Amino acid sequence: MITLFTIPTTFTLLLSLFSAGAIGSLCLFNHDELANRWSGIFSIAGSALGIILGIAVMATGHTGSFVFGASSFPLLSLSFHLDQLSAFFIFTISIIALFCSIYGLGYVRHYYGKYSIGALGFFYNLFILAMLLVVSSANGLLFIIVWEIMSVSSYFLVVYDRQDKRNVKAGLLYLIMTHVGTAFIVLSFLLLYKYTSSFDFATIKAGMALIPSFVKNAIFILALIGFGTKAGIIPLHIWLPSAHPAAPSHVSALMSGVMIKTGIYMMIRMFLGLLSPVPLWWGLTVLVLGSVSALLGVLYALTEHDIKRLLAYHSIENIGIILLGLGSALTFSALNLPSLALLGLVAALFHTLNHATFKSLLFLSAGSVIHQTRTRNMEDYGGLIKTMPQTAFFFLIGAMAISALPPLNGFFSEWLTFQTLFHGMASLNYWTKWIFVLSAGSLAFTGGLALACFVKAFGAVFLARPRSDSASRAKESGLSLRIGMGALAMVILYLGLFSGMVVSFLERIAGDLGVFRDAPSLIASTDHSQLGIGLNFASVSAPVLAIGFILAVGAVWLAIKYGVYRKQNVRVGVTWDCGTNLTPRMEITATGFSRSIITIFKGILRPSLQHDIEYHDAESRYLPKSRTVTLGVRDVYQTYFYRPLQRLANDAFQRTTNIQSGNLNAYILYILIALIIGLYWVL
Amino acid sequence: MNMTLIWIVQLLCVPALSPLCIGVIKKIKAKLQNRVGASIVQPYRDLWKLLHKDEIVSRDASWIFKAAPFIIYAVTLVAGASIPLFASFLKNPFTGDLITVVYTLAIGTFFLALAGMDTGSPFGGFGSSREMTVSALAEGGLVFSLFTVALVSNSTNLFAICATGQLLQGQSFLPMALAFSGFFIVLLAENARFPFDNPATHLELTMIHEAMILEYSGKRLALMEWASANKLVIFSALTANLFFPWGLAGNTGLFSIATGLAIFILKIVFFCGVIALLESGMAKLRFFRLPDLLIIAFIFNVIAIGLIKP
């Protein structure tokens, strides 16, 4: 009873903390330091409260539904519904927001004097507030309102650094794409309204039986496109690689880590919650989209030499992996295998949480590096591990986690996804089996290519010698930045080591969705440390792996150092250079590293090479003065998909302007026709 | 026999046998080249000498260069202890899963590639680039061939797969044969053998694995070479025990363990012989032909999955 009362109060307190932070920093727009402190303190406090609220709801199992008074619109009710799934997403958003805010306290300092910190604080707090409202709203109209607030506030954050023209262009593209997505979402909600006469999610769920199946399919497609634009599924992803790098780093971390997950949240809510039971082809479509996004995302990431664009493409890849889990959950629930569907959903949710943590960590460390070297180009970095050792270590933890190396958390969510796909391969009929086989193939290749990409990223940024002056003069980042990154690294380690416990917790959360009530669980976690599937089918234990590695490394080191030859001497020398002087130009560059893979996949990636030569004597063209080689990757989506659509739309609109002929007689004819049709309709 | 003793044998089996396997491969290749060749225990002497030499570390290197050999070696130890070697009852529900073993070995590849880039040597840099390309494409074939075997025996735990003794019989013969060919191609790729890489080359422009360890000396070099030998034994053990799971010790009796060990060594030496024959009979492929071969391995396994009757 008491808990039910305190959920609304805590939630209101949460909202008011963020609102106070937003409005307060706007008022303090003249005082940079004060605005930064104010917004930082309130966002930290709000995030901490969000974490507590999320854990409390997940631990006690209570769900809270409440309405904030009556609104003036008849269809809009400010109703919220905090069930286990919402609490999980509130927890994820808050934990990332907490560490990003701590990081932001120190990071925002370098915007002092250039732009208005008050505005940054306002939009930042508004953004987090809107995300929290998105995952807890229970009314369609309220959802669209807060979705818009979220998109618009993130637009302002993307174009915050407006002196760089690229950021402004990126913001415009982002605004257009997100509104295209919102249009599709609004269409799907309108269709739902038409058949159930309400925007409230609870009423819609109750009236689901009345909706004919072709309407459900239409709603599925519209919602998939709409939420897919926000999540960044290929081919709706074109805004992601330009918008995420443009924002300040702690905002990029939030956008990449949690904002795109709100699309996933709503997909789970709609497909597994509202619109269930689902037909088979929905799950298969999501699986195919997931495999394509994962593979293409990582291939495009390999072509990048801008560190933040590389990380943005990896977000697309990981959304693909989450969709693999979600798609298999949809497929299994269509085939009446609720335990396997539960497994798939748990894999998707675990990967959501994991990706939020390691992607934010990677963006925060990249932000530190960019802040110190004033450039985003990986070809100018190098040797930073000696001047920024802690940032390098945190980036290494993030890189190992995203490449799914045990015993960190990324491995366990990919393990669960593999197990789900494997069960799909083992137990299904012919056509679905082949889609599962191809999805598993895509996941296997994605894992290997992601490993290659992060060797390239870490190696080019931190290892070897500095390739430019700014890299050699870099210094370690400030304390609050390191605290934010370090805390995230600890969360990654914790989630990895205690993955058994986390997964059994997540299973309870996923099982709360109505479609999984009374599904027998396939996940067996003995002593909460070991993660097992089925009866002796598969198992892995995180603490044993971690302890095994540490013991093995320790034993080898001790044996070699003390057992074998004590009087050994280690001398410092120069890298073996075959007798010549090694310059920074002789190290491998980020572009050079991935050149082989780009050549292998050139059918998909369409690399372009342009070779310009300037000669000393333009007439004889014998002695070149300078050569410029420009390597690029053609943007196939804009060329073959969006521009034709745009041209088609423009042509169609051009034709309709012919109605305005300027001839008065024609206009009178139009009025007459409209009058006749109107009279016919009424009478 | 005491279980602790058996576990100690299991832990030490892979590191103890790996230089012998390298020696056997070199000896067979030498015989095929009409030479006498080094004795089969020569790699032990090489390792012993390297462990007693001094070391030179480049001033551009960071802690990753210094720590990588230990991490890579430890990873092969952990992977070696988790797979079925000579006994089928050493089932281990903690680390014996096939996906776990594949990604554990991937940790080794990760740190090896980073160590190659760490000193800023041009050879190490492009060695890392090539190694990651080959490894990324080989991963698909590797995971899938193991999946095929797991689908036939309905479990992803490696020991449970070995325990299903009916693998090469009846209806599962063709899928297993295809999976075996796919796995063998990946074995050659991951261990830097022909036709992917020549482990004895001196031409830096053709090196893949060797290029990354050009900067190492002394004990760290010994650990790197030993670790790559360990990896070869791990892959050979997986080939031997997943596809030909006969002769595994079933109980803890001394005679049973001894026979299991002997049969294991015979199987490993047989596979080393096959690798040596292949290396003497074919040439290394051009680098951009390697992805074709790796995708063929992947497709073999996809066909094998299609041929499995449920």
Add this chain to the structure above:
Amino acid sequence: MLKLFSKIARTSGNTISAKTLRSEQVEILAVGEKIQNHVKRLFRGSLAIRQIDAGSDNACEQELVALSNAFYDVERFGIHFVASPRHADMLMVTGPVTRNMAEAVRRAYDATPDPKIVVAVGDDAINGGIYKGSYGVCDGVESILPVHYHIPGDPPSPKMILVHLLKIFEGVDP
């Protein structure tokens, strides 16, 4: 591939025997530092050689390459050639050390970890040989590096090189 293997099976072995090599009478020219006992013990089982061409006329290189063929087969003694000075125990320098290669030879020496042996192979490397006194050479390896052994000859035949190597390898007391 089968034709290749059948051809291999039909070829008879013709490696020069180890006993004749060991019994050859040859005077080992050991100069410079005395090699200490623990170095001899260390290299008794395995020796890694890195060959440096310091501007030679390739005659000695041809003979050194011939060491690895099926007739002389240096690998059976545990000696093998390596690609990087970091992996090497012994540096075999050939050529009279041209001025352009002096720095490179010095760096290769610095890049080799201790304990190491330097052997000058061929008359050119010992004292300049037929290029002695020329403006472009430094007259032998000794002017750049501390040399431990000489192998005389212009060029020394592979058999001579092998005999010298075996004597060094098995620990000669100079």
